[in-house]
Amino acid sequence: MGQFILRRTGVMVLTALCLTFIVFFMTNLYPNLEKLAKTQGNFRMTDAEVSSYLERNGYLQPMFVKYGQWLGVLPGWTLNSEDGITGRCVGPTPVPAEIAAEAPRFCGVLQGDWGQSTVFKEEVGGLVMKRLGNTGYLMMWVLIAMVPTALIVGVMAGMREGSGLDRGLSTFSIMTTATPEYVSGVIFIAVFTSSTVGLKWFKGTATAAMEQPTFENFFLPVITIALYGMGYIARMTRASMTEVMTAQYIRTARLKGVSFHNIVIKHALRNALIAPFTVIMLQFPWLLNGVVIVETLFNYKGFGWLLVQAAGNNDIELLLAVSVVSVIVVLVTQLISDIGYVYLNPRIRIS
Secondary structure, three states, rough: OOHHHHHHHHHHHHHHHHHHHHHHHHHOOOOHHHHHHHHOOOOOOOOHHHHHHHOOOOOOOHHHHHHHHHHHOOOEEEEEEEOEEEEEOOOOEEOOOOHHHHOOOOHHHHHHOOEEEOOOOOOOHHHHHHHHHHHHHHHOOOOHHHHHHHHHHHHHHHOOOOOOOHHHHHHHHHHHOOOOOOHHHHHHHHHHHOOOEEEEEEEHHHHHHHHHOOHHHHHHHHHHHHHHHHHHHHHHHHHHHHHHHOHHHHHHHOOOOOOOOOOOHHHHHHHHHHHHHHHHHHHHHHHHHHHHHHHHOOOOOOOOHHHHHHHHHOHHHHHHHHHHHHHHHHHHHHHHHHHHHHHHHOOOOOO
């Protein structure tokens, strides 16, 4: 198991490097850099002024050099001018040579320096962690509401295949999965919060939930996301449970007189949870980036909202940081999924 984890970790690092370089390459194409220069200056800038801005900020270096500096494996760029020295590690404000000499040579992601957001004018690392914490709190309550409910629905439907209960729960699962978040979210807002035709059950807003979450201001975004993801897990659990209940060892247990309750709990449930476990782990990257619509709809300023702001405003440093976090979450959840799959299914052996 240790060698397996080490091998997978090595593959994860190589995959992360490849994916981050692709994102870095796409965001640092010249049209994007030109748009960034005009956004920071003015849209009437000439080509010469754009080139001057990009050169002053180190954007005209070779792509691999810029990537190495951003990653923190190459020394940061510096620029001498009449006013002083500027650079990636020194800062955008010119300083004397004595002060610039005290600045670190390496200042990239590996050193914990994610750069500065050109839109929010804040350090990218702190900004991402703050919004990631908001989304993490939302994800926690979504998982608490979604996973147990989906497993119960799937197990109950799979225990009685073909019955009225199975058909009813399966129909409910399909309906929740087939209804996008932006549809159910709008319906919930219109029904439960509207002052004209709604029931006015929830008076708070998701924006207030960032500071002081309550049932009134946090329930609707949680249930909107949970309903959409619950159906897929329930359907997968139902299919797995149905397959397990028709297995030979379940028939043998029935012939021996084992009670139906013990058959389900002690024999069928563990094997039936192997496939849903993988699906549940895949919900983490989906929740991290798939809540974009819900966070935008309810104006909840989390990680998905930050991603929209970074992409819409061409905030290169912020967009790169959001991409790195997304890649890490996907790769780590895949590793945990593989390890958990081995433990849940003893028949699988790592060669």
